[in-house]
Amino acid sequence: MTDDLRQYLKLLEERQQLRRITVPVNPDLEMAEICNRLLAAGGPALLFEQVIGSPYPVAINLLGTVERACWAMKMNHPQDLEALGKKLALLQQPKPPKTLPQVIDFGKVLFDVVRAKPSRDLLPPCQQVVVKAPDLDLRQLPLIRPYPQDAAKIITLGLVITKDCETGTPNVGVYRLQLQSATTMTVHWLSVRGGARHLRKAAARGQKLEVAVALGVHPLIIMAAATPIPVDLSEWLFAGLYGGGGIHLAKCKTVDLEVPAQSEFVLEGTITPGELLPDGPCGDHMGYYGGVEASPVIHFHCLTHRRDPIYLTTFSGRPPKEEAMIALALNRIYTPILRQQVSEIVDFFLPMEALSYKAAIISIDKAYPGQARRAALAFWSALPQFTYTKFVIVVDKNINIRDPRQVVWAISSKVDPSRDVFILPDTPFDSLDFASERIGLGGRMGIDATTKIPPETDHPWGQPLTSDPEIAQLVDQRWQEYGLGDLDLTAVNPELFGYEID
Incomplete structure (x- = not known):
């Protein structure tokens, strides 16, 4: 799968679901305020072309509606996603097929797995430009600060990639990173997440943990990384199953990790176990500012990116987001x-x-x-x-x-x-x-x-009220005759939810 962020932006623009903002906008508070109003109204995605303090444009609100999330998965309706879920369910606990149709269905799933295997790109677009220390300055990136009491600017839609030092199995997670200096950020992850487990294993061996952060990937890959399904498959394979073909990966320049070759930006660095800095407060999905926590520090020493890269971001908060x-x-x-x-x-x-x-x-x-x-x-x-x-x-x-x-x-x-x-x-x-x-x-x-049955209750349950089926059919047949055919019976009466009618 060679799809990238730019192709998805083009799709949104063709479907009139993308607005370009051509005037200068500040990523500190102003950008999130604009986006927050559109999120509440189910509005379009945005591409800020002039970002104050950074040479790079910013895309936001790409997945601000369920419809656009489905488009990212190359589907048109939420119901289509259940077919994908059935495929993944079969992979998780496959039952021996007993009939010819079941054999055919299982064969199709296995073929999809083979087709979803990632491949290596030797000349990846994400490495068209390479910046290393001492020229690296994370402050040149258009990192946003969504809320006035946030401690610092943040990365929100980066794929944080680590590897198990014992098995070599990679983990891809979407974690929040907070800017600390020109070359350092803290990462906020829960102790049960894959990256945190990898750090504990590296600490036990007295090793640093290598980290790569891929920014600006196709939203389909983000959704694959955000899908915590207990199947013994990598997130890269998930992305391939989601997209109908294997994604292209690239070997990082300075760490032994792989990233999507079509990424707009890639950050490479290491975490020294035990090195912590205060992270937060930061607005979180609960609708409040999170507390200050001592969090692992990532020291970045290399940045690669495409020519004329686009930065992709979002922010958390009380729904809708x-x-x-x-x-x-x-x-x-x-x-x-x-x-x-x-x-x-x-x-x-x-x-x-x-x-x-x-x-x-x-x-x-x-x-x-x-x-x-x-x-x-x-x-x-x-x-x-x-x-x-x-x-x-x-x-x-x-x-x-x-x-x-x-x-x-x-x-x-x-x-x-x-x-x-x-x-x-x-x-x-x-x-x-x-x-x-x-x-x-x-x-x-x-x-x-649920309706209670013995011995949950010792008395018979009441009989539910229903229409007489013959009368209901008669009314269906005579609806036009009543002169009521122009009424929209699918509309919801706002009084049912306690709203006042003007």
Whole structure:
């Protein structure tokens, strides 16, 4: 796959989803303020062509809608992502095919894996220009500072690449980096992430950890790196599966790591275990400023980039933000994999308003008592990112989990808090969640909002209200005759959500 950031920008422009800003704009606060207003309105992507303090243009809000996230995955509708999820689910726990169609389907998946294998580019565009110390100055990059109390400028959409010193297996993660000096940045990653594990292993051997940061890649690769699916495949192979062909990699100039050959910028450096600097405060996805944490320091000694490079960035905060749109798109990919992990799950949804991972709504095909609780417990351990989900609401399969009215009705009509709510105290937790009494340790709540069956209850459940099917059919047939054919019955009455009508 040779797709790059420039091709995606061209696609957005052709579809009238890109605006070029030709006047000078400051990356300190002003750029994020402009973008934040467009994110709230589902507005277009932006390309700032004149950035104050830097010679490089900045692209932002490329994935600011679910539609654009799907385009990045070379798909037109969110529903198309489930087909990809089914493919990845088959790779995770393949079952022996029993019929000819199953044999054919499995053969297709294996062919896709072979086709997705990355290749090496000997003359990579990302190394058209090479800058080494003492000429390297990270302050020349158009790093943004989104919020007024942020401690410094940051990198947000860089692929941070490290390697396991024991196995040689690479890890690709999307972590926030904070500018510390002309040649250093701190990296903010959770202890469970791959980069942090690699650093601990390097420390045990008394070695420095080599790091590469690829900036300005095709958004498809970013989404592959942001997909924490427990399949024994590299992020590069994921990107190839997503894109329908292997991506081109390039060997770094000064470290033993590989990066996407089409990157706009590549930073190369090392981390000395135990060397820490204060990182933060910084606006985070929870909608607050994160605290100050001692974080590993990356010493960069080499920068390579394309001719006339484009810098790609984003920022976190209370939804809607780009990260929330990415999560909504990836939600579709997770669904088939989650069904394979937890067989009773029919569908699941991570609402954007719940930060795309703090609350999950699950529907199940209930067959026995206690099944909702079992499904909630299985969900928490199914995929790594669900470790930090605080609330799991389980409903019956006939509930539309993406309709908040139906979910609230299920909770209100089917839940007895003394029976149907259970809490797991003192579990490992997100250190950015200030709601916890002790940072890094908190509780989780499960809510069984399914219809109860014996012995969960000792009395019969009420009969749900439904229309008479014959009358409903009669009304369908006579709708035009009533003179109501011009009414849009798919529109939502705003009064249902408590809005006032002008």
